Amino acid sequence: MTTNGQLIGLDWGTSSLRAYLYDADGNVIASRQQPWGLRHLPEGGFAAALLAITRDWPACPAIAAGMVGSRQGWREIPYVDVPADAASMAQGVLRVETCHSHALWIAPGLRQIAPADVMRGEETQIIGALSQQPALRAGARFVLPGTHSKWAAVVDDRIVAFHTVMTGEMYAVLMKHSILGAGASIDPMQPHHGDAFFRGLRTAKESGAEGAFSRLFSTRACMLAGDLASAEVPDFLSGLLIGEEFRLARLRDGDHLAPLCLIGDSSLCQRYTAAATCFGYAPPVVIDNAAAQGLWRLASAAGLLTHTVSRPYSGVET
Amino acid sequence: MTTNGQLIGLDWGTSSLRAYLYDADGNVIASRQQPWGLRHLPEGGFAAALLAITRDWPACPAIAAGMVGSRQGWREIPYVDVPADAASMAQGVLRVETCHSHALWIAPGLRQIAPADVMRGEETQIIGALSQQPALRAGARFVLPGTHSKWAAVVDDRIVAFHTVMTGEMYAVLMKHSILGAGASIDPMQPHHGDAFFRGLRTAKESGAEGAFSRLFSTRACMLAGDLASAEVPDFLSGLLIGEEFRLARLRDGDHLAPLCLIGDSSLCQRYTAAATCFGYAPPVVIDNAAAQGLWRLASAAGLLTHTVSRPYSGVET
Numbered sequence: 001m002t003t004n005g006q007l008i009g010l011d012w013g014t015s016s017l018r019a020y021l022y023d024a025d026g027n028v029i030a031s032r033q034q035p036w037g038l039r040h041l042p043e044g045g046f047a048a049a050l051l052a053i054t055r056d057w058p059a060c061p062a063i064a065a066g067m068v069g070s071r072q073g074w075r076e077i078p079y080v081d082v083p084a085d086a087a088s089m090a091q092g093v094l095r096v097e098t099c100h101s102h103a104l105w106i107a108p109g110l111r112q113i114a115p116a117d118v119m120r121g122e123e124t125q126i127i128g129a130l131s132q133q134p135a136l137r138a139g140a141r142f143v144l145p146g147t148h149s150k151w152a153a154v155v156d157d158r159i160v161a162f163h164t165v166m167t168g169e170m171y172a173v174l175m176k177h178s179i180l181g182a183g184a185s186i187d188p189m190q191p192h193h194g195d196a197f198f199r200g201l202r203t204a205k206e207s208g209a210e211g212a213f214s215r216l217f218s219t220r221a222c223m224l225a226g227d228l229a230s231a232e233v234p235d236f237l238s239g240l241l242i243g244e245e246f247r248l249a250r251l252r253d254g255d256h257l258a259p260l261c262l263i264g265d266s267s268l269c270q271r272y273t274a275a276a277t278c279f280g281y282a283p284p285v286v287i288d289n290a291a292a293q294g295l296w297r298l299a300s301a302a303g304l305l306t307h308t309v310s311r312p313y314s315g316v317e318t
Numbered sequence: 319m320t321t322n323g324q325l326i327g328l329d330w331g332t333s334s335l336r337a338y339l340y341d342a343d344g345n346v347i348a349s350r351q352q353p354w355g356l357r358h359l360p361e362g363g364f365a366a367a368l369l370a371i372t373r374d375w376p377a378c379p380a381i382a383a384g385m386v387g388s389r390q391g392w393r394e395i396p397y398v399d400v401p402a403d404a405a406s407m408a409q410g411v412l413r414v415e416t417c418h419s420h421a422l423w424i425a426p427g428l429r430q431i432a433p434a435d436v437m438r439g440e441e442t443q444i445i446g447a448l449s450q451q452p453a454l455r456a457g458a459r460f461v462l463p464g465t466h467s468k469w470a471a472v473v474d475d476r477i478v479a480f481h482t483v484m485t486g487e488m489y490a491v492l493m494k495h496s497i498l499g500a501g502a503s504i505d506p507m508q509p510h511h512g513d514a515f516f517r518g519l520r521t522a523k524e525s526g527a528e529g530a531f532s533r534l535f536s537t538r539a540c541m542l543a544g545d546l547a548s549a550e551v552p553d554f555l556s557g558l559l560i561g562e563e564f565r566l567a568r569l570r571d572g573d574h575l576a577p578l579c580l581i582g583d584s585s586l587c588q589r590y591t592a593a594a595t596c597f598g599y600a601p602p603v604v605i606d607n608a609a610a611q612g613l614w615r616l617a618s619a620a621g622l623l624t625h626t627v628s629r630p631y632s633g634v635e636t
Contacts, residue, residue: 071542116539148497148535164535166496173495178487179466211529214566217466217482221434224389248532 006060007305008102009295010050012068013121014038014147018291019053021060026296028289030057038067046074047098054102063093063299065107065291066121079111079118085158086127090301107298110159117164121291122150125263126159128294129287133261136285142261143284145268147172149245165248167241175234180219184233196232197271200239201278204247212244242271246279260284324378325623326420327613328368330386331439332356332465336609337371339378344614346607348375356385364392365416372420381411381617383425383609384439397429397436403476404445408619425616428477435482439609440468443581444477446612447605451579454603460579461602463586465490467563483563489556498537502551514550515589518557519596522565530562560589564597578602 009020015037021030036042036049044051046068054062069077080092092108109120122144130137137157144150147168153161175181204212219236222228228236250257260276262269262284269286276284299305327338333355339348354360354367362369364386372380387395398410410426427438440462448455455475462468465487470480493499522530537554540546546554568575578594580587580602587604594602617623 111539111543115533116536116543116545118539118542163532164539165532166535169496173491177491177495178484209527209529209569210566211527211531213529213531213562214481214483215433217484218434221429221436221482224436225429225434227434244531248528251527 006058007296007299008054008057008060008062009292009299010053010062010064010068011066011121011124011291011295012037012064012073013066015040017049017053020292020295021057022292022296026293026300028292031292038070038072050098050102050104059101061105061299061304062102063105063107063295063302063304065124065295065298069106069109070120073106075106077106077108080108082110082112082162083155083158083160084110084123086297086301089123089127090298090303093298093302093304105299105302105304107295110162112162115163117162119150119152119162119164122152122263123159124294124298125290126152126154126294127297128290128292129261129263130154130157131293131297132287132290133285136261139258140261141258142263143245143272145242145262145264145272151245151249163248165245167245171238171241174216174237180216180233180237183223184230193232193235196228196235197239197274198278200236200241201243201246201275202239203236204240204243205279207247212240212247215240238271239275242275243278246275246281249281250279257281262286263290324376325614325617326372326375326378326380327610327617328371328380328382328386329384329439329442329609329613330355330382330391331384333358335367335371338610338613339375340610340614344611344618346610349610356388356390368416368420368422377419379423379617379622380420381423381425381613381620381622383442383613383616387424387427388438391424393424395424395426398426400428400430400480401473401476401478402428402441404615404619407441407445408616408621411616411620411622423617423620423622425613428480430480433481435480437468437470437480437482440470440581441477442612442616443608444470444472444612445615446608446610447579447581448472448475449611449615450605450608451603454579457576458579459576460581461563461590463560463580463582463590469563469567481566483566485559485563489559492534492555493552498534498551498555501541502548511550511553514546514553515557515592516596518554518559519561519564519593520557521554522558522561523597525565530558530565533558556589557593560593561596564593564599567599568597575599580604581608 007022011018017034017036019032020028023029032053034053042048068074075096077094080089093105096104096106098104107124109118110123111118126142140154142152149165149167151163152159203215207215259282262272273283325340329336335352335354337350338346341347350371352371360366386392393414395412398407411423414422414424416422425442428441429436444460458472460470467483467485468480471478521533525533577600580590591601
């Protein structure tokens with residue numbers, strides 16, 4: 001145990017687990033990554049994964065965010081409603097019994113009542129990004145590309161609204177399980193077909209109110225007609241689906257295009273940057289290491305850095 | 319061999335094979351069905367399936383339509399371009415060598431250059447429906463629900479334009495392979511949740527220019543919030559996706575809502591009838607046995623009924 005502000009942060013999602021060790025000033029002094037997401041836990045489950053990924057690290061408090069707090073996770077942590085800021089999220093952080101030396105807290109996700117939507121993990125990245133770039137606190141628009149891409153609006157350092165687009169998952173299921181993937185090359189080592197990606201973006205843009213999904217079957221028809229090579233299908237589909245996210249954004253934004261901030265995998269961020277430009281947005285700010293900073297900020301707001309040991313256990317076990 | 323007009327018609331798709339035996343007046347005097355679609359052929363493949371399903375039937379000419387003429391089928395038959403009528407489709411019918419007593423012809427599918435689209439099998443159902451109901455020849459709008467739903471416009475007995483919406487396939491891949499199906503009950507014996515279906519339709523309708531796909535993740539969020547029971551998810555999703563087809567139709571039709579004609583499975587036609595009404599269309603005409611009549615009409619236009627034996631073999635083998 002330590003009371004000098006050292007902390008372990010865990011970004012624990014469906015497909016991976018990242019661990020950060022912080023010094024007393026919140027600097028990351030070590031980090032580790034394992035493919036131990038919810039779907040690929042090692043033998044012994046969550047507790048074994050935590051023990052292994054923090055091996056040899058000091059016995060300081062740990063805070064986790066992401067799907068680890070979902071119904072399929074270690075323990076379901078109730079959502080906090082938007083509008084939400086670091087303080088209201090910190091109030092939803094709950095302690096989990098772990099049977100080993102680390103005291104573990106899990107962060108809540110966010111819920112929006114209407115339109116109904118939820119997130120787990122991205123909210124922590126957003127408050128981390130706001131911590132990194134205080135100029136964004138007054139007002140910003142975040143895009144977190146991925147399996148379930150999140151678009152979130154921040155006003156006065158609070159997440160006020162968000163919506164989810166199932167872009168990554170839709171891409172995966174269509175490529176693996178639909179006629180669109182049949183005969184299409186999905187070799188991840190193939191060179192990137194930039195032209196096909198832009199063609200997908202333009203098709204989404206030109207689809208107007210009909211939307212990019214009304215153009216899905218044309219991918220197949222173009223393949224059959226020899227107008228789209230099988231090797232180009234993955235990038236065309238990627239452009240079409242990412243383009244659909246931006247088509248929706250333009251519908252909501254009209255001609256008032258506030259700058260976007262991107263948080264995510266760098267190759268995905270490159271695609272989203274190209275898409276943003278294609279749809280008339282300025283090149284987005286790209287933010288790195290947002291989760292690590294968000295976990296620190298949340299732990300700090302939850303009082304885990306200085307009062308950990310004395311924080312009552314039972315009060316957060318509801 | 320026969321020259322008295324007897325014919326075998328084969329409606330041969332991806333998942334099933336239906337065979338019809340006609341008398342000299344085009345009445346169906348026997349029919350058989352097997353699950354021998356392209357994906358489930360018996361041992362011996364196409365030839366064995368043809369032999370088995372026509373066992374004991376007269377050695378008359380046979381004509382097949384559907385995916386059997388696709389690249390994955392028995393033989394790829396080049397598409398005929400729209401606008402197309404029975405005469406132009408008949409010109410695309412090609413003879414296939416079968417090594418047994420039936421002379422077999424396969425019908426072409428239709429192709430539309432812009433927007434790029436294709437169909438195989440539905441065109442034969444449409445000309446069958448026009449044969450059944452001559453009043454529709456002047457002008458009609460056909461909807462053929464299914465894995466890849468087709469919407470086709472007929473003017474002056476010609477199919478002039480069409481578009482495909484991947485409704486059935488999208489439903490199947492989302493229920494089987496996405497987060498939306500996770501935890502959702504997909505017992506086909508469960509009672510039909512009419513309220514959830516209508517809620518899906520209304521959600522699609524109210525999605526406006528954003529489209530029903532922008533509401534997909536809300537299905538998950540509503541489930542997590544307890545606002546949608548897991549048993550209701552399949553019907554909600556069905557309503558959402560069928561509603562998207564009608565949202566697109568309304569965008570194209572504006573307020574000029576011509577009557578629709580439905581061709582397809584009766585339970586699907588019930589859903590589409592409910593959707594049509596929800597979106598302001600009059601209850602559609604529902605047409606049965608369109609494929610059987612279409613195959614007869616095509617065979618007749620191709621000259622297979624009276625001139626079969628003397629028709630040159632080589633001329634159609636290109």
